[in-house]
Amino acid sequence: MEEVADHLDHGLQIVFIGFNPSIRSGELGHHYANPRNNFWRILHQSGLTPRLYDASEDGELLKLGYGFTNIVARPTVGIEDITREEYKQGRELLRAKLELYRPQIACFVGKGVYTEFSRRSKAGWGFQEGVTPVVDGVREFVAPSSSGLVRMPLPEIVGIYRQLSEFVAENGE
Numbered sequence: 001m002e003e004v005a006d007h008l009d010h011g012l013q014i015v016f017i018g019f020n021p022s023i024r025s026g027e028l029g030h031h032y033a034n035p036r037n038n039f040w041r042i043l044h045q046s047g048l049t050p051r052l053y054d055a056s057e058d059g060e061l062l063k064l065g066y067g068f069t070n071i072v073a074r075p076t077v078g079i080e081d082i083t084r085e086e087y088k089q090g091r092e093l094l095r096a097k098l099e100l101y102r103p104q105i106a107c108f109v110g111k112g113v114y115t116e117f118s119r120r121s122k123a124g125w126g127f128q129e130g131v132t133p134v135v136d137g138v139r140e141f142v143a144p145s146s147s148g149l150v151r152m153p154l155p156e157i158v159g160i161y162r163q164l165s166e167f168v169a170e171n172g173e
Helices: 023-028 039-045 055-064 084-101 111-118 154-171
Strands: 014-018 066-070 105-109 139-143
Touching: 014 084, 014 111, 023 055, 039 154, 055 066, 066 084, 084 111, 105 111, 105 154, 111 139, 139 154
Parallel strands: 014 066, 014 105, 105 139
Antiparallel strands: none
């Protein structure tokens, strides 16, 4: 199955980083394409996007200053299918991408994505204050996974993403 292409560029405000694409995303070639994934609803409800986007429009978010990548590029049914070696290679590749593109914020869509990347055992929601970022100059933000399997109520998830929306509104260009 094909990998889902990154949407990255220089000067982005936020790069959203997932574990890896779902099988549905791999089939369609777009980020967060599984209809049970709440990612696009969360972005809209939190104020990060002016309207509800569809996964097929993921490349359009570059115009808003948002990019997409994953710690592992291979689509799988679940994260339990990702190997330790894939994580190791993914950490190196992700670090190189962040060093090259230097977004203002790396938003990790799920605590597990952040802990895999940073090798830290714990993380709180939101901006990771008081820790040295993995990539100097790139602020780290940890958000809940948007998977439909997450048990946290959607309004609570949206509230955490709203912190990003407020930061963009206050610090945007």
